[in-house]
Amino acid sequence: MWSNSLHRCALSAAGLLWVWLLALPVQARYYDDVIASGYIRIGLYRDFPPYSWLQDGEPRGIDVEIGKRIAEGLGVRFEPHWITPDENLDDDLRNNVWKGHYLDKNEDQPLAPKQLADVMMRVPYDREYAFKRDSTGEIVNEQVVMFGAYQRERWQVAYNSERIDSVSTVAVFQYHPIGVEIDSLPDFYLTSAFQGRMRDKTRHYANVREAFAAMQRGEVDAVMGMRAEIDWLLDEAKDPRFRRGENGFPMMGRQTWDLGMAIKHSHRQLGYAVEEVVDGLIRGGGMGQLYAAQGLGYELPGLYQDVVQ
CATH class of the missing domain: 3.40.190.10 (Periplasmic binding protein-like II)
Structure with a gap:
């Protein structure tokens, strides 16, 4: 009984210390x-x-x-x-x-x-x-x-010029796989815009870096992310195959902030x-x-x- 009482006292003191630390x-x-x-x-x-x-x-x-x-x-x-x-x-x-x-x-x-x-x-x-x-x-x-x-930041596409001639419109991603960060705005956009016609070609990754690495491996033909992320990845890769797209994103809403x-x-x-x-x-x-x-x-x-x- 004495041992249990000591244990309860110790727990009570520990609880008070925890409350004090939180405060x-x-x-x-x-x-x-x-x-x-x-x-x-x-x-x-x-x-x-x-x-x-x-x-x-x-x-x-x-x-x-x-x-x-x-x-x-x-x-x-x-x-x-x-x-x-x-x-x-x-x-x-x-x-x-x-x-x-x-x-x-x-x-x-x-x-x-x-x-x-x-x-x-x-x-x-x-x-x-x-x-x-x-x-x-x-x-x-x-x-x-x-x-x-x-x-000012904006959304940007990078693409493999050996797989895609140009990206003048996002409509090309009805036919070419594109990598995006999962649960990001590009993810929602590419899987829902134009009645979902790009959904089957949209591939999901943990972040834009992994999506870009997938493009380097040939798993996807393009990547979409924030412009600074795309700029940095292109600069790091220094691969002439990979280029910036010049297209806009119809029905996306705010594209710059x-x-x-x-x-x-x-x-x-x-x-x-x-x-x-x-x-x-x-x-x-x-x-x-x-x-x-x-x-x-x-x-x-x-x-x-x-x-x-």
Whole structure:
């Protein structure tokens, strides 16, 4: 009986400790905190080339390079904050920008407050999404400010010119197999557009890299993904057989979108400072140079297309 009582007491103490750990605050930082600390945490998606990934233990990718320029512009050190995607972007913003995930912890200091990204990269710069409301009428992401558009993204096809003469229309994929990332917008589009006529020729892969590898093996004749992904894969392959398609995507809806950053709503001063650095990169041509150095094409976001040549 005494032993059981001790066991119950130990379990109770462990439970209280767990509740206390869950209640620890996340560490959200203001502009002055960032400058005083000497570093800035840039939120980057994990294993997501060409945007951000680890290679031989070192951060790589275009978002990494932009993050380094932001840090340099603020006079602080760049520090990556790696993001594992959750079910949707709302979850990613909550877990990494303003609240944190209850399972997150500081590896070096388990009892210290959990850390958030000071700035999160690759967030849609979209007013409709920013002010999206839930079923009760509340703004879903009211704790977040989305700002600093730095790139326009679009969908892109790459194809094997030895199998397909040209891709002037997606209708060719009624007859030629094309690889896509499973459950992506290209997947839904190619399996449903034109009364599903391309469905039987659509092949599914875990990501665009695997789809491209399948094209290299001859399993598919084309691949569809985001333009930067396609640009990077073509640059890496350096195979003259593989070319970019020039077609549009009828009935797809939005085919281009702008990408920016996000911060916690109470940290606008930090956002203004970061935005000033990014704005200088865009207007001075440095942003395009960063993309070119990564083997990527660059398209100005909508805010700059009429003012930057």
